């Protein structure tokens with residue numbers, strides 16, 4: 170099986186915090202983008218749709234200037250409305266196959282798999298570009314999130330032809346073990362956005378991808 174890696178999905182995957190102040194959000198994202206992430210997700214679980222539209226459009230402008238693709242959490246409608254590069258869907262966010270049909274082939278589709286292998290298989294079949302497992306560690310953002318075993322990352326890398334994302338409680342310190350286990354993307358909120366220097370913290374993730382061997386068992 171060939172891995173579908175057209176979007177270059179490998180590296181730090183920044184996910185925005187629930188920030189209600191647009192000016193603060195823009196400043197935080199602008200700083201973190203200086204750390205050279207592979208991908209950025211606009212996620213806000215608290216604001217109404219209209220405010221999320223405004224914020225997502227502002228974040229898209231920053232991502233375009235930085236040359237970083239933007240994925241929108243939860244909503245294909247919002248992703249298409251602002252012209253984002255993709256969407257991330259969890260179990261309550263609609264059918265991935267229907268999303269793929271609406272997005273076409275050029276946009277990124279990611280799906281949450283939690284600790285469930287069957288969701289990853291189904292997501293890959295439905296046309297996802299990446300499957301996301303987690304929480305890998307205790308998450309400050311989502312303390313009640315189910316924990317996923319490290320082994321799922323390697324299995325997904327070996328058996329599915331899509332990129333593998335890890336999320337939940339990821340820090341610069343635990344990043345190398347996730348990359349070594351098979352993660353292509355490390356999705357991070359708190360460790361970067363709560364850092365005193367988000368640009369420096371984001372930059373520090375580069376080392377995990379340089380040091381971590383690309384797992385040998387790549388499907389052909």
Ligand SMILES: Cc1ncc(COP(=O)(O)OP(=O)(O)O)c(N)n1
Nearest residue numbers: 242257258259260281301334336356
């Ligand atoms: C990369 C990535 N992985 C998982 C999630 C979680 O999605 P979901 O389960 O839909 O939960 P919410 O983020 O919507 O609270 C994600 N957003 N990104």
Ligand SMILES: Cc1ncsc1CCOP(=O)(O)O
Nearest residue numbers: 308310311337338357358359
């Ligand atoms: C959205 C999501 N899904 C599982 S954990 C999580 C939050 C990740 O945030 P943090 O990097 O702060 O643990």
Ligand SMILES: [Mg+2]
Nearest residue numbers: 243258259262
């Ligand atoms: Mg969701």
